[in-house]
Amino acid sequence: MLGASRRLAAQGSVLAHAACLSTVPRVCVVGSGPAGFYTAQQILKSHATAQVDMYEKLPTPFGLVRYGVAPDHPEVKNCINTFTQTASQDRFTFLGNVEVGRDVTLDHLREAYHAIVLAYGAAEDRTLGIPGESLANVLSARRFVGWYNGLPDDASISVDLNTDSAVVVGQGNVAIDVARILLTPIDILKKTDIPESVLASLAQSRVKRVTLVGRRGPQHVAFTIKELREMVNLAGCRPSLQPSDYQHLRKLIPDLPRPRKRLLELLAKTALDEPNPKLGAAYASAERQWSLQFLGSPVEVLASGGHMVSGLKLAKNRLEGKEGQQRAVATEETETLECGLVLRSVGYRGHALNAALPFDSHTATIANMEGRVTGHPGLYVSGWIATGPVGVILSTMTSGFNTGKAVVADIKAAAIDMDQHKEGKSAIGRVLAEKGVEVVSFKQWLQLDQYEMAAGARLGKPREKVTTLRRMMELSL
Template sequence: MLGASRMLMPRGAVLVHSVCMSTVPQVCVVGSGPAGFYTAQQILKSHASAQVDMYEKLPTPFGLVRYGVAPDHQEVKNCIHTFTQTALQDRFTFLGNVEVGCDVTLDQLREAYHSVVLAYGAAEDRPLGIPGEMLPNVLSARCFVGWYNGLPEDANINVNLDTDSAVVVGQGNVAIDVARILLTSIDILKKTDIPESVLASLAESRVKRVTLVGRRGPEHVAFTIKELREMVNLAGCRPSLQPSDYQHLRHLIPNLPRPRKRLLELLAKTALEEPNPKLAASYASAVRQWSLQFLRSPVEVLASEDGSVSGLKLAKNKLEGKKGQERAITTEDKEILECGLVLRSIGYRGHAVDASLPFDPHTATIPNKEGRVTGNPGLYVSGWIATGPVGVILSTMTSGFTTGKAVVADIQTTAVDINQHKEGKTAIQRVLAEKGVRIVSFKQWQQLDQHEMLAGAKLGKPREKVTNLHRMMELSQ
């Protein structure tokens, strides 16, 4: 039959293979953090021919693994090795230094691809909404984390550590992270990938006390046991916990799920029991301390005569509502917590990269079902822009895998029409070339990566991050 077909073909015609470019699913992922990479990994694993292109606004991949994970938690960054293996696959292309919504529109991506996955996270922080919040040295934990992790947009923020007391509003893992960095010995920090300029500031820091303020009680803290254990055992630092805040935990603990039970057991033990001899000796010689303050809501940041932060005015709260669903209600009682630095750590918010996207302002997410964006076939979300800023890398992996499976399922059931020819990155590269946007490939990122690691090795640290965008582009070209 093949011979007969050839005989009937006009001279010069070419027999097209049954799998032509128009049947290759063209998929793009916006965002190169864990959500983006886990989604891409699932798609490449589950579909034999899909092409996945990943767009990232920075010249560097890996999102919050590079710029959000605490620098003294290097083991958490090991997932970068897995992401690199994904990035080196033939059917994957990394396009760095491309900002969706600025350099290229969502409509242009949807025109060029069969499926578009938004995995750009939640990059905005929640404000306190109180007087004095705009004073110098009132910072979001997001910016502070970006500063000590070398995020270009936060590399030059003004952080004044010439104060003996700092307050962190919030009691989650990010709040614990920033408190720990403020209280950790510089001899330990200088072995991490904190940029040298930041290390110089931390070396001059006078911060000796950090208080973490929460709206509700100790049973409602949002940090995990790993982070608490690190604080309890932090060298040169001791906890300062009010025993009366923790007495009632003894009655709650037996009926709690195991993870929560273990966390509150450690919290109660630290507050109510004498430490072991080794820990007691460490606490006795400690020059720094941390504390937790409960049932308090910030109502005003106070300023001294020279305009600098002098304290945080707090309202005392009472709890109302069903057990396990208590809400904090402010009372008329107020108190002042003296400090020279205020860091707000009350959550992150997502945003819509395009006005046409459905967006829930209450949850700051794009409405979806199992990653499929409501009312938008072929459009998907993954990670925090889908779920809200909750969980750790493991939960983000679950979200990424779920969305990746949805993308493949829709391709296989023809819910997404892959017979419609799509140019994929070829079309977008034309758009970017016309605008003069310089794309950074994964191979070019690896050049920058090598530079950072070599610079770090000379200083006895994992890497010395380049924090200037212009310099990053130079080193990656």
């Protein structure tokens, strides 16, 4: 009798395990940028039955690929083709116009899904924390990028380009991007997907000089050689670099890793050597210029009557520490750069979606180990909310793939509770219906996509973006 009981218990255990294995894993991804799509792609590729639902607060997918990549870098947006293939799979669902934290809570998602991946990036700005930062025409580079890329939240911001000089605080790729857009001839920009309203403002721009300010020296610039090469060869524009700032670089270059070596070689060559005849002739006739200002930390934005910017006051820095570990220390000496526009490009910050999450306020990321959120089984992070705002799309792809692999590994190892049946999007659909939230499907997004491309074709450009949420919804639904 005891043996029979044991056999029945064993059979019950086997059946329970089989039921667990037969349960369809329901995974949701919050955010539809590169981190979200690469994570979804990896999960669908690595698990034969997993269902992935992706939530996006905008009616449009692709995040920073659509709203962050420079308009004159269309080749960087080619990953959209891969994302569209992922979105076409039967086990994938896109739910646009749904903001997690407003329309649906993280607790709702946890009740509906076996695993949740937070991939909503870093959408807040780091500030300078100096007097005058709230003056008109002091903008974050993030918002300026959103403006010229047609992001609905930023499409209507006020940008006054009726000034000769602009200062960009920062020397990374985003800083280079905004400087290049300010200085590129309008006939070139007209062939990009910059919205017509922004093109009209740029066509009237008086900006002739853009200075990019960094706290440390030229060996510490954060942009890459591709962006520098574009600035060196920018039509109608010339570099204005002080040779004395760069003379020491050639002593440092031989010991540097190859990518860094190539970057600083080009920087030193541009500053110290005579350009070739063709480039020299182009520089001689150029009406616009860009420059790099080193060893300066902003201490105050100055105004001249009213609330408009007239200049940026900098503390002059000195470098302390050995090479490779130097830090900038402000001195009592100051200087002022005259300008009518200040763009702050000092980084992005993530935010905590829920107070219960282990958010690190210093790094502005959610604490995790290889994508697994610390202390929260079944909860994962991918992209900038996991790593901080570093790298390019390739590094975000790596983060997405690694997180996707972690999710699948945990499903297979039963590290995620798969005993409970989860309804996924059906359960969330009821919550959204009760609130009257209109959800945009990927098929509906494609309607808006076709509209934008047709509108762009009539103007001789790749697309003309719709920049208001109301119009997006009208065209999608």
